[in-house]
Amino acid sequence: MYRNVMEEIVEELLNEVFETNPNVCRDCPSCRIDITAHALNRLPPKYVVHEKGRALTRIDLRDPQIRTDILSVLAQSITVINQNRWCEKAKK
Numbered sequence: 001m002y003r004n005v006m007e008e009i010v011e012e013l014l015n016e017v018f019e020t021n022p023n024v025c026r027d028c029p030s031c032r033i034d035i036t037a038h039a040l041n042r043l044p045p046k047y048v049v050h051e052k053g054r055a056l057t058r059i060d061l062r063d064p065q066i067r068t069d070i071l072s073v074l075a076q077s078i079t080v081i082n083q084n085r086w087c088e089k090a091k092k
């Protein structure tokens, strides 16, 4: 088995960004998925082998550079999705 741990990292950091960004369409599954997909298309995938008894290699989020890079992509994705959103909240 293998999987892209960048997906988990983006979701984790997105929670932080949502907390500090009042303009985001929060608690909206549709916008959340749009933002996540938009950001993942702009970040390098990070595949790891996922097996029982084998430690996962994780991207070190304590590295300020990695963290800053991902957060800046997320901020761009939020802006783009906010401007082009078609969810129920935007229609009102």
Ligand SMILES: [Zn+2]
Pocket (backbone or CB within 6 Å): 025, 028, 030, 031, 032, 085, 087, 088, 089, 090
């Ligand atoms: Zn929304």
